[in-house]
Amino acid sequence: xxxxxxxxxxxxxxxxxxxxxxxxxxxxxxxxxxxxxxxxxxxxxxxxxxxxxxxxxxxxxxxxxxxxxxxxxxxxxxxxxxxxxxxxxxxxxxxxxxxxxxxxxxxxxxxxxxxxxxxxxxxxxxxxxxxxxxxxxxxxxxxxxxxxxxxxxxxxxxxxxxxxxxxxxxxxxxxxxxxxxxx
Numbered sequence: 025x026x027x028x029x030x031x032x033x034x035x036x037x038x039x040x041x042x043x044x045x046x047x048x049x050x051x052x053x054x055x056x057x058x059x060x061x062x063x064x065x066x067x068x069x070x071x072x073x074x075x076x077x078x079x080x081x082x083x084x085x086x087x088x089x090x091x092x093x094x095x096x097x098x099x100x101x102x103x104x105x106x107x108x109x110x111x112x113x114x115x116x117x118x119x120x121x122x123x124x125x126x127x128x129x130x131x132x133x134x135x136x137x138x139x140x141x142x143x144x145x146x147x148x149x150x151x152x153x154x155x156x157x158x159x160x161x162x163x164x165x166x167x168x169x170x171x172x173x174x175x176x177x178x179x180x181x182x183x184x185x186x187x188x189x190x191x192x193x194x195x196x197x198x199x200x201x202x203x204x205x206x207x
Contacts, residue, residue, distance in 0.1 A: 025101050027066050030073040033099065037077045045205045046136055047073050049198055053131035054124075056197040061123060071108045071128055074101070085115050120182060130179030133172050134194050137161075140168035142198075142207045150199050150207040155191050 038044050051072030058068035078092030089109050096106050110118040111125040112132055120126045138153060141161055145152045161167045162176065180190040198205070 025070060025105065027070055027073070029099075030070040033096075034073050034077050038080055040080060043076065043079060046139070047076055048201060048205055049135040049139060050075060050128070050131055052201045053135055053194045053197040054127060056193070056200070057127045057131070058124075060193075063124065067105065068124055068127070071105055071124060072131070074105065075109050075112050075128055075132065085113070089113055090116060123183075126179070126182045129175070130183045130185075130190065131194055132179075133175045134179065134191065135198065137168055137171045137173075137176060138191075138195055138198055139205070139207065140171065148207060150195070150202040150205075153195060155188055155195065158191050158195070159188070 034044065034047055038047065049072075051069045054068040054072035055065045057063075058065040074092075074096065075089070078088055078095065082088040082091045089112070093106050093110050096109065104122070104124070107118060108122070108125045108128050110116045111120045112128045120129055138150070138158065141153045141158050142148060142150045144167075162173050177187060180187045183190065185193070198207075
């Protein structure tokens with residue numbers, strides 16, 4: 025499994041451009057955390073690309089990512105990548121044991137929230153999003169309702185990273201691909 029293989033799977037199953045952008049965001053945050061920790065950047069990026077590839081066909085807790093994991097297994101995707109994909113959803117019962125698994129959980133909801141924060145900027149640019157404004161928006165329940173704030177906080181705690189630092193790290197990662205995601 026290489027990065028191109030994961031992109032091929034994503035493009036086969038994901039037609040929604042916003043979902044693809046989300047997967048690129050998660051993949052970039054994963055890659056940057058892998059770099060920080062001296063881990064396999066390509067593997068972590070692959071996990072980010074694949075984590076929601078089955079969402080369009082199974083957008084519910086009963087099937088996603090369980091059904092997707094079966095597809096990945098059939099395609100020969102390594103166990104550790106499939107396990108990470110499963111572990112990003114608490115309801116699968118797969119505990120997050122590895123740093124890669126914990127990082128995926130930590131960056132998933134936060135990356136979506138950061139995109140929402142960028143979209144409400146007058147410029148609609150990621151570069152104009154600040155950590156302080158992200159934290160203020162996290163307190164507003166009506167803003168980006170679909171994003172689970174508890175998971176953002178829990179993710180930072182599981183990583184052992186202060187929330188402000190985690191937000192800033194992910195924000196900087198997404199600024200690095202702002203052109204690719206149109207922000």
